Amino acid sequence: MKEEIPNSEILLIYEAKVCNPNGDPDAExxxxxxxxxxxxxxxDVRLKRFFRDYIxxxxxxxxxxVTKISGESVRxxxxxxxxxxxxxxxxxxxxLNKCIDARLFGATVPIGKGEGEKGASKSFIGxxxxxxxFSLHAVELMDSSAITSVFSGREAAERxxxxxxxWRIYYSLIGFYGVVSGxxxxxxxxxxxxxKLFDNFxxxxxxxxxxxxxxxxxxxxxxxxxxYKDAETxxxxxxKFVALKPRREVIRDFTDLEINFERLIDHVKRNIDVxxxxxxxxxxxxSYFEDLVRNCCPExxxxxxxxxxxAEVEAAIKRT
Numbered sequence: 001m002k003e004e005i006p007n008s009e010i011l012l013i014y015e016a017k018v019c020n021p022n023g024d025p026d027a028e029x030x031x032x033x034x035x036x037x038x039x040x041x042x043x044d045v046r047l048k049r050f051f052r053d054y055i056x057x058x059x060x061x062x063x064x065x066v067t068k069i070s071g072e073s074v075r076x077x078x079x080x081x082x083x084x085x086x087x088x089x090x091x092x093x094x095x096l097n098k099c100i101d102a103r104l105f106g107a108t109v110p111i112g113k114g115e116g117e118k119g120a121s122k123s124f125i126g127x128x129x130x131x132x133x134f135s136l137h138a139v140e141l142m143d144s145s146a147i148t149s150v151f152s153g154r155e156a157a158e159r160x161x162x163x164x165x166x167w168r169i170y171y172s173l174i175g176f177y178g179v180v181s182g183x184x185x186x187x188x189x190x191x192x193x194x195x196k197l198f199d200n201f202x203x204x205x206x207x208x209x210x211x212x213x214x215x216x217x218x219x220x221x222x223x224x225x226x227x228y229k230d231a232e233t234x235x236x237x238x239x240k241f242v243a244l245k246p247r248r249e250v251i252r253d254f255t256d257l258e259i260n261f262e263r264l265i266d267h268v269k270r271n272i273d274v275x276x277x278x279x280x281x282x283x284x285x286x287s288y289f290e291d292l293v294r295n296c297c298p299e300x301x302x303x304x305x306x307x308x309x310x311a312e313v314e315a316a317i318k319r320t
Contacts, residue, residue: 003192005127005185006276007231010178011224011238011264012047012133014206015254018142019217020168022046029214030167033139040135040172047130047176051198052101054205059317065099065107076121077110087112092122096189097319103190104128104198127184128198131237133176136244137251142168168214171252173221175239182231193316199225200305200313203281221254221286223304224293226268227277241267254285261289265296272297279304 022042023029032041052064061067065079077087083098084091089111096102102109106126180195203220210218224238241264248256268278278297281304282290294301308316 002186002189005180005182005190005192005195005231006228007182007233008180008195008225008227009235009238010130010176010180010226011222011242012130012176012178012202012220013136013222013242014174014218014220016040016169016172016174017217017219017253018168018170019210020214021172021174021218023167023214028165028167030165031139031141031169031172033141033169034134038138038140040139040169040174042133042174042176044130044132044176047133047202048101048105050205050209051202053209054201055100055317057209059314063098063100063317065095065102065109066105076108080110089120089122093189096124100194100197100317102126103188103194106184106188124188125184126188127181127190128178128195129181130176130178133174134239135172136175136239136242137173137246137257139169139172140251142170166214171254171256173244173254173257175242177237177239179234180225180227196306196308197313197316199223199279199281200308203305219283220281221283222289223279223281225279226275227279228274229276230274233274235267235271238264238267259286261292265292268293268296272300275300277302281305 020029020031021040022032024032032043033039034041052067055064056067062083065083080087080095084094087110092109092111095107095109099107101107102124104126105128106124108121108123110121112120203223206218206220210216226238241261243260243263245258245260246256247258251257268275275297278293278300279302280290280293290303
């Protein structure tokens with residue numbers, strides 16, 4: 001009998017300081033910004049990539065379905081063949097069993113190679129999904145400096161160069177909203193242990209993965225997962241209950257913003273009868289919010305990270 005998974009809703013808030021949270025490749029890799037509101041946008045794909053990269057770095061590429069092998073992108077059928085040795089419809093669920101990102105986020109798994117046409121595939125909708133993230137305030141784009149790269153050719157006299165722009169924003173406090181579907185968990189085989197690993201690792205991923213030149217400067221501030229008593233309840237985007245007010249005319253740091261969580265606490269109180277657990281992790285800057293939540297629902301509150309030994313984590317990732 002499969003484990004029953006209840007629905008959850010997630011609020012994730014992290015900062016991006018003097019960096020590029022999510023560049024648009026069709027616009028010189030500029031940060032994605034709504035031109036009418038100056039709100040910074042970040043795709044859910046970017047967020048999931050942090051998590052995937054963390055798993056690959058710590059456990060190896062065999063436990064992530066959507067990844068690069070040796071730094072190069074690969075075709076989906078090639079990826080399946082590397083994982084399973086063959087494209088076989090009867091073995092398609094082995095991809096879910098091996099890869100935690102497929103169990104969490106879903107996957108489209110090829111089951112046959114096409115000859116001039118697209119090959120057959122089977123799709124699984126992941127139980128953990130996020131909307132696009134956006135800054136909780138208007139952001140300001142930094143003046144972009146030019147980047148010049150020079151490469152040597154085969155002959156000593158040959159020199160080649162490329163030019164680009166180093167696009168960044170001064171500061172962005174970004175909010176993501178996510179949903180965990182208990183019903184869809186059955187389709188991918190996601191367990192509560194998988195979800196607990198995500199609770200723990202998405203925070204760590206946001207701490208240690210943004211270390212490239214354009215990403216360094218991103219740090220998590222809040223991860224809240226409200227778990228309901230059933231697989232029917234979804235109450236809506238939690239970001240609408242967070243109010244921000246600038247303390248200064250120019251926003252360059254977390255301390256330049258005043259965050260009010262009163263409506264979010266009221267939201268939890270109003271819906272306490274349908275809530276099973278409230279999982280929370282905060283930065284030092286938002287530690288006071290933990291006290292608010294703990295006082296609001298002491299019997300349902302649980303501080304993150306989940307207590308798991310290294311051996312338990314490895315066994316869960318590798319499903320041994």
